[in-house]
Amino acid sequence: AQTVTQSQPEMSVQEAETVTLSCTYDTSENNYYLFWYKQPPSRQMILVIRQEAYKQQNATENRFSVNFQKAAKSFSLKISDSQLGDTAMYFCAFMALTSGTYKYIFGTGTRLKVLA
Amino acid sequence: EADIYQTPRYLVIGTGKKITLECSQTMGHDKMYWYQQDPGMELHLIHYSYGVNSTEKGDLSSESTVSRIRTEHFPLTLESARPSHTSQYLCASSDQGAGVYEQYFGPGTRLTVT
Numbered sequence: 001a002q003t004v005t006q007s008q009p010e011m012s013v014q015e016a017e018t019v020t021l022s023c024t025y026d027t028s029e030n031n032y033y034l035f036w037y038k039q040p041p042s043r044q045m046i047l048v049i050r051q052e053a054y055k056q057q058n059a060t061e062n063r064f065s066v067n068f069q070k071a072a073k074s075f076s077l078k079i080s081d082s083q084l085g086d087t088a089m090y091f092c093a094f095m096a097l098t099s100g101t102y103k104y105i106f107g108t109g110t111r112l113k114v115l116a
Numbered sequence: 117e118a119d120i121y122q123t124p125r126y127l128v129i130g131t132g133k134k135i136t137l138e139c140s141q142t143m144g145h146d147k148m149y150w151y152q153q154d155p156g157m158e159l160h161l162i163h164y165s166y167g168v169n170s171t172e173k174g175d176l177s178s179e180s181t182v183s184r185i186r187t188e189h190f191p192l193t194l195e196s197a198r199p200s201h202t203s204q205y206l207c208a209s210s211d212q213g214a215g216v217y218e219q220y221f222g223p224g225t226r227l228t229v230t
Contacts, residue, residue, distance in 0.1 A: 044221055045208075046221070102166065103174075104161075106158060108157075108158040109158055111156065
């Protein structure tokens, strides 16, 4: 069975600084996708970044980038130049394409607070 | 923002009432999901659908039921609400066949059963 682990329940970072959120997963699948989602307080869950397992290059979206280590089954999110609007719950998620199902496995989330 | 809608956004209802939470998406996605989430906590999959007339129970046992008669519509029904059903309910959709690998989420329905 696939699992996703986020070992940091809460983190804080000063505005304009860089922070890294960790995520590890376990799977025997070879073809899968990994995601980071952001859920601001009382607001809609939105996709931050997506990584295809077959791509070696780490995904980047503006200030957000990932460090994808397939062999280590690690998928961390780096937020550069943190902004107050980055304050949110961040969920790491996994979805395997080859298992015949399309279920997403979510981590327990990391609550990030950006301090002014 | 994604074109996935949930109504009502907030609902306070008494124990024993029957309620239906609505979820609709205009993206033509074939897969839809319902999650239960206590505020600021992890998501629990309670139902999913891979297409019209296809529904399955998720990983978290739930007393709710769902239907999928139309691609765009995936309502969730509680026949008899209880205080233990108090939570936030998130609807999501995806379409891997069309290259949409990520899920799009609705704004959620925050349910309180008194």
